[in-house]
Amino acid sequence: MAEQWLKPYGDTLDDGRVQLSFTLPVALDEQAREAARQLAAMMGLDEAAVVHAEDMGQGFSFYIVYGQCRHRVDLAAIKVSRPDYARLDKDGVDRLISEKMGRKMVVVGACIESDAHTVGIDAIMNMKGYNGHKGLESYHQMRAINLGAQVDSEDLVVRAIEEKADVILVSQVVTQKNIHLDNLTRLADLLEAEGLRERVILIVGGPRISHELAKELGYDAGFGSKTYAEDVASFAIHEWIKRTARQKGVHHVGN
Amino acid sequence: MAEQWLKPYGDTLDDGRVQLSFTLPVALDEQAREAARQLAAMMGLDEAAVVHAEDMGQGFSFYIVYGQCRHRVDLAAIKVSRPDYARLDKDGVDRLISEKMGRKMVVVGACIESDAHTVGIDAIMNMKGYNGHKGLESYHQMRAINLGAQVDSEDLVVRAIEEKADVILVSQVVTQKNIHLDNLTRLADLLEAEGLRERVILIVGGPRISHELAKELGYDAGFGSKTYAEDVASFAIHEWIKRTARQKGVHHVGN
């Protein structure tokens, strides 16, 4: 594929203009101002200019910098990993489920551990849905169970076993100090321990969640902002079909 | 001097948090978004997160990124060059001039070439001054001649000769496409050619002018934003004293 090198654009192609702001833990003076400029230079900004510098009190100072970024990326060389599935609408999903599974797909969801941000998971699961996109509860071929806020991973796992869940949906919104990583790893390990990991489709979502991150954490998919129920549903059923196919394959070899 | 390493500060020492925004000359899609993230990474930002991405139409897209800057600077190692002089007030300057020069100091100023931004030079030279700091015209020991806007370098030089100027003040505000560098170099060369350079104290100012830049361009001093008449005046008389001392020195040796 032909290379396509990209640089930031201000008012002329490849001028590399970028805006930057940050705080330095030192009171404002000429030295500090120059330090800010040098930091910008280290970041690869030519003609870095500190256009605003202000003391914040208590030995802090704030800087706004404009400069011309030296770096460039080749757009053609960029690969983004995203959950692969054909996006179906509600009816499409329902049809595919009844056709391939011949039963309702069971989905258990929760906002785990200390996280109480249910609006996101509710947007995906509840009847009402989000921005006019109905939630999973409204899918005829799904049994969607939303456990809500601050659910301990243990309770989620227990419930998933009880309900014979095909899919587990987890929401993580609070990411401060990377608490979401601990929570998500904890849940994955629990499922491993219960020998459930292979049997369920494990999906995580949240405004700071990327598919890439989800994969790293051993999840089957990750969904970020602006996700709708049909995205999750479409992925889930496609993933289920793939797996059963694979398992069948294994089976044959087995015989 | 003890090292003093600095990193940007978000909410914890050395967390390196910075905010970044820029435009890419490509329509918004997953690839472009990832390109933005990678650019931030190249700039040395760990955990770079594209928190906002928006299409701008016409094949442009806008990005806001937060990340943790890996770079750091040693504050103790930073030297800033600034015009060296003891800042006197109006009367102090007047006293020093009459004492050392025994005559009025002649100052000719202008906003040269295509630049019509006189507010800056007026703030320095005109009676009224700026922010309650009276301008050079109000100094009893100075003859301040402000030629105003868009003065050709030639005319400025001619006038400087006529008036036997001790000091030339130049203002440059428009810096687009670095036009100010051309203008300032041109003036310096003219003065060289006229054999005037050594005889006058050459000072430039403007919001984007630094002392460092001025030195590079062969000027005696450069002044940026928030300069007042007394800064320029103080520098001018100190510089004059230094020079005459030097010349006397030379003289002696000569005999």
Next chain:
Amino acid sequence: MTRLHLDQRQIDRARESARRIAGAVRAQMEPYTTTSVERATLRLLGVDGVDENGVPLPNRLVEHLQAEDLLAHGAAPVVIGAMLEQQSTVQQVAEAVAAGTLRLRRPANARLVRAACDEEAGKRCAQIAAQRAAREAAIARFGEARTPWLYVIVATGNIHEDVKQARAAAEQGADIIAVIRSTGQSLLDYVPYGATTEGFGGTYATQENFRLMRAALDETADRVGRYIRLTNYCSGLCMPEIAAMGAIERLDMMLNDSMYGIIFRDINLQRTFIDQFFSRMVNAFAGIIINTGEDNYLTTADACEAAHTVLASQLINEQFACLSGLTPEQMGLGHAFEIDPEMTNGFLWEVAQAQLVRQVFPAASLKYMPPTRHMTGNIFRGHLQDALFNVVSALTQQNIHLLGMMTEAIHTPLIQDRFLAVQNARYVFNTLRDLHAEVEFKRGGQIERRAQAVLDETGHLLARIEEIGLPAAIGQGVFADIARRPDGGRGLDGVLAKADDYFNPFPRLMLPGGH
């Protein structure tokens, strides 16, 4: 003052409904106490510290009393009884019980013990009264800040970083510092102990953290010449204990809602109603301004459709506050600027709501909350949403103004986010300082009609709630579209019926009427 033409009789009727609604709940809950109320009582009496496993002594004591079937009589008389017998302090009694060297039992001479309770409690109340007086003296010395007061949060998770950032914010112009609590503390049935440096999305509320921040702010106040108010969260399973801690450490404000825990933390309804009464009584006595949480409704419900639920809830919160002895000035009734920025004329509806609330509660210290749910990663637009929020606050003369952060959708505030937020508010408040006195709303205009419509709906809603009772209404999810059952949620196990001889010295000492 800019005024809308509203029907005062309609407002009075709504308030009357709310009074009866709150009264009914109060009557229902009167026969009960809770483990947290009893722990708070012990803290007020001076019990503090943790055992070798880090379990707070108030918890150890109350567990012991439960085990011994004594709690229904009230923790105070039993413990004070033991104190008299042992000739020791309440703290020594607590330590002995924790060490397992002392087993409590019903005190012999009830009358004598009650007198001792009153005396002990009286001493503690005097200390709290002294803190209150100290606050008033400081404010008198510096002069009260001009409203709207700038309220900022710190939430680094580390009390020492919090202190730095709070100091800087105060220097920049903040009037109020709120230390956001760590995610999930509200569900802990005990209060963590000591200075803490590890929290998520916030910093643990501990008495030591309160003390550290209080000292830092008093010190800063002297430098900046303004009294800096300190705020924390008097909510969750330990609501009454936090109130006790705050009263002792001279906090100035507490987020302290009568229903927030039920709705947003799925804490049991009875537990919450009992706890909120006691905690508010303590706050009232300590001169603390409470903040209610109606703003939260709009994070799950739509700000336009649910506008009347906010006003209805404020009226209910007001009446619960009266029952606990809070004065109007101590009522930081909450509301928020949460209408979709894409909505045409959304700004008009925000003005209508803010002005309506202002006129319905003329003496209250209204707390106005910034846009949150419609904030996005676009910090530049976010900074503008916050600016218009600031405009409405100044125009409608709100009192407690929580600063919006342009990074609301991204992370808890970085120091520069807060810095720029303070600049935003100071610029707006200064450049249109007297605007509120300059503009009038068109009679019968869209703004006035909107306000009247919301008031109508509020009246109807309260009438309905009065009919079925508040618990049933909450069961129907009238607030925040979230439904809770009276016997559901966390902490019901901490609710117990009082015995006939139940005794607690504090209501008599703290409530205006003495009960």
Next chain:
Amino acid sequence: MTRLHLDQRQIDRARESARRIAGAVRAQMEPYTTTSVERATLRLLGVDGVDENGVPLPNRLVEHLQAEDLLAHGAAPVVIGAMLEQQSTVQQVAEAVAAGTLRLRRPANARLVRAACDEEAGKRCAQIAAQRAAREAAIARFGEARTPWLYVIVATGNIHEDVKQARAAAEQGADIIAVIRSTGQSLLDYVPYGATTEGFGGTYATQENFRLMRAALDETADRVGRYIRLTNYCSGLCMPEIAAMGAIERLDMMLNDSMYGIIFRDINLQRTFIDQFFSRMVNAFAGIIINTGEDNYLTTADACEAAHTVLASQLINEQFACLSGLTPEQMGLGHAFEIDPEMTNGFLWEVAQAQLVRQVFPAASLKYMPPTRHMTGNIFRGHLQDALFNVVSALTQQNIHLLGMMTEAIHTPLIQDRFLAVQNARYVFNTLRDLHAEVEFKRGGQIERRAQAVLDETGHLLARIEEIGLPAAIGQGVFADIARRPDGGRGLDGVLAKADDYFNPFPRLMLPGGH
């Protein structure tokens, strides 16, 4: 509409003074023409192109006429005379003169030549009228955009980059695109030629650049379904020629002030007054909306102290505009939001001024300019200053709204600066769309009193100017604190007295009354 109570008689008196002030100047200048007026006349007649040294043919021709002492008779008759003799076109005459193969002289048959002038000029006027009709048709097709119209500038220095950015801005919601001129073009006594890619602080105004941008915007208009107006600078030493070019290439607006050149570019006073009359006549005929430059006063004078000079100047500009046949709708009278953001209640004074101007010129297409001089490197605060500017514009119903850029103090706009500025204005205008109809200003309040005070001062100032005459007043530096002498400044050498038989076909064809 939100209204202030003002004394209409006071307004009428001020307007009368302005009418007499402008009339007097007009009478003084009537006997003169200028090299630029004559060059514009030639351009209108079809002369275009440059010689081998890149000197525009209109300049070559006029220089020739000056050398031959013929210019005082008017360029039109002499050149048209030659055209008849040579049986050629005006362009061919120009080329022959430039090549040195033709020497012009006084035409023999004056009557015949004048008839030919009228005929030639008539044809050209028909073309301009057709452009005007095309504009009106397009606007009728798309429907007129809601005011305030979003006006953005592009200033890359390279017309091709300008086109890209203009397209993007239009897609984002801009209604008007202004191509800022390169620094210093206003002092060139000729108009550069062809497409240009090198400018400083702006892009050269050339007919080819006009054409390229016009085509791009017409094309974009079809995609976005809005007619996009194009603006340039009809000012400086070539004011009349730029008017001619703009009329031919269907520009929609022109910055075209009666005094800006004198005050801010030190262009000779007589030269400017003569040129502005002719150029405005052309703009009027072409249906172009002019923009005046009172905003500039506030870049050197203080916005509070000099408020009345802005209104006085607007009234004078209005009267000069009338003399050139411009209708009120074509008068984009300029003013600006330039009060120090640190000033307490500054916002109130901005509202007072904007509303005052709105009421004094109810039918004008007011042009409201954003904060510039008090913008700093703090882009976050700058974005807020622009937001409050947007609020005032919507509240006082301005028409042409020049978008403020948060990077005003730093650089000419980057594409993202403009993008965020458009978002800022669209957000504000949409969320408080009907606010202007909802609020009223307190009678006798601070805002009203401020407006009345400014109106008073304006009346006194105009009375004084009328007494001493406008030139003398400018000599005293009443506007922008800048003083200019009548015989000072650049371009006086281009002013010459008309001969008795001076003839120019255009005034008769373009002025409503025919003169």
